Amino acid sequence: MTIPAPASGNISADLGADPLRIWFRVIRLHRRAVNTVASELKALGLSIPQFDLLSTLTEREGMSQQELAERLYVTKGNVSGLLDRMVEADLVERRAIPGDRRSNALYLTKKGRDLAEKGIAAQSAYVQRTLGSLPSQDLADLERIILTWRERARIEEDATLAKLEP
Template identity: 30%
Template sequence: MTVRDPAQDTSDYRKDETRLWLSVLDAYNFVYPELNRQLKERSGISVSKFDVLAQLKRYPDGLSMGDLSARLKVSNGNVSGLVNRLRKDGLVDRSMSAEDRRSFVAVLTDAGQQRFEEAAKVHAAVLSECFRHLNAEDLAETTGVLKAIIRKPRDKGIPAND
């Protein structure tokens, strides 16, 4: 991949950047609403709730609210609201951290584990349908390009969703 020098930018290059940005938005606006709709209809949870459950699934001992917020790239207030709603649904428990009495740790309940497993099947099926027209090479190439976009911010300490 050739790296372009911003000092040598031409208007065509700027148009290419804009086209890329609009394509990313179009792809997001194609996939996200369908994923959210299907998850809600078929498993009773939104993409946002699914993302919380997915993070907690990866960390069986739980995550602090701050860590969860950083991994989801949302505010602490947003995470608190999501966790509170998931607690009401019986999918997540929240308790005071043993290491830091000022923070709370969220963990999956057994019901949360089961709901996540059901929702993960829906999630996979929707993504498979949305990307069915792409072959393995297209998927790998697109993933590589998108990871290249976020590589610089990641080098600065901003976590990525690997």
Template identity: 65%
Template sequence: MSERQARPASNAEAVDPLRVWFRFIRLSRRVTAAVAAELRDLGLSIPQFDVLSTLSEREGLTQQELAARLYVTKGNVSGLIDRLVDAGLVERRPIPGDRRSHALHLTPAGAAVAERGIAAQAAYVARTLGRLDEAELETFEELVVKWRELARTDASS
């Protein structure tokens, strides 16, 4: 029996935003752990996959641009890139006229691993979130977008 069935919602009982927050955090941890396990089977960590998937969308980024896209420091990206270069998945290419920065590109092996990681993530999403019906998914997306906007507003206050 689900939690919802065990405790029917009462119109008199207000939904507690803090309880929703904790459920969301626990769900986030569960989803992250599940995806991490699938990526681990490919020999990747989540941060490494984030780099590969970002570069699969837009190659030629500098480490600084990549760090900004991933919301991490340039130092964090530097170590990740070093490991991905050593693994033969990413290469640094000189940028003409800029001796300090390099453009980041996937190697053919990196592109293949990124593709497998994206497929694994898509399969997980299909097995979980993808099982919501269209109306539920639309509502969920609207709420997530609204929450994101509230968070952005709060961060800029």
């Protein structure tokens, strides 16, 4: 083990684990990684929102705009406008549903599917070159810590929503 043990009885502040500093590190790393992936996607002619939409549809075509909005964590108005541009660019199709004239079933065009696959490959390759080069023990630790963190974040999210939207 190469992890230095912090002094258990510390006189000054514990410099080894300031949560706020780590939070900022995560924020900056996220921004760095997203920007790098975005510039690769841009070379394919895709923006991040467009890629997110395409890759979500790749998992299961035929979903409604409402469901897509929920999966992407954006508003349905946002999806409506985003889809307008992507239909115009011949990446996605809005198909009518026989039983329900309110909703659309969304399908990828061939062009959309091809671009989605290239984008997914680019993203996977980037992640493999960066996160994938870490020791497997670190990856296992990271995932475990992230999952613990997520639990706390879920609790706080519920508490915040309950307080702000009573």
